[in-house]
Amino acid sequence: MPDCVGRRLSRAEVALALVVALNLAACQSTGQSSSQVSPTRAHQLCELRELESVGYQPWQEDFYYPRNLQAAQARLEAAKRARGLEGVDTCATADASGNPR
Structure with a gap:
């Protein structure tokens, strides 16, 4: 393993580290939000x-x-x-008209 103590990182290495960090953050936030499905129009009508x-x-x-x-x-x-x-959630199975099934 090379000794990296005291060695300055090149711009390319800093850019690569930044890209990797941003991709990891994007993957983590995408994974969390994909479990939350936006309600359908039928679901919203049922709630109304x-x-x-x-x-x-x-x-x-x-x-x-x-x-x-x-x-x-x-x-x-x-x-x-x-x-x-x-x-x-009594509207979980609402039909297209917004009425619960």
């Missing part, structure tokens, strides 16, 4: 229908937007908990 079923009205002018949405999400979770579906 669920929120509407507990009183959320997205079509109205809403001066308290985040607060009202969060309150509807809390009511929906409470309703799911009452039915024994706490933490269950």
Whole structure:
């Protein structure tokens, strides 16, 4: 093994090390994000229908937007908990119209 103590790295070696480090970082972040699938339109429509079923009205002018949405999400979770579906994605098998199967 060569003795590298005190030896200066060439520009090519620094560039190569940088490229390798960036590729490793990109591979790691890609691997983590590929496990998270973006929701389909049907899934989003199903979630909207669920929120509407507990009183959320997205079509109205809403001066308290985040607060009202969060309150509807809390009511929906409470309703799911009452039915024994706490933490269950009830829209996981939504059809193209957004209705759960």
